[in-house]
Amino acid sequence: MSLNFDRALGVHEQALKFRAERASVLSNNLANADTPNFKARDLDFQTVLQAQKTSTDSSFRADRTHAQHLPAQGFLDQAAALRFRTPSQPAIDGNTVDTEVEKAKFAENAIDFQASFTFLDGKFKGLMTALRGE
Secondary structure: OOOOHHHHHOOHHHHHHHHHHHHHHHHHHHHOOOOOOOOOEEEOHHHHHHHHHHOOOOOOOOOOOOOOOOOOOOOOOHHHHEEEOOOOOOOOOOOOOOHHHHHHHHHHHHHHHHHHHHHHHHHHHHHHHHHHOO
């Protein structure tokens, strides 16, 4: 019986990738809070989820040179999910970053990242227990 990591780990691997990408976008927003005409952006989870459901093809390709090599997973298509955030009150200089909103979104993303990581850790512990035959 072969081991299928996609079935064994579920969606948590892709969730970690998404959360890491989102943390990068949110930290970029915070770093540019004082930059004139900077527009705050965020990754749309629903867009990424829909793209993962409908697409089996990936923009990243790698050749398998041996039958036992694991297939390469595609990277997150950030362009499809990256959206400008609608500001509640944009600044006079055209900047749409609200630092309090960004901090809240960043904290929420960190909690979601930790939850996915905890689930993934539990999956790996279960796989290790099964491999050891305990």
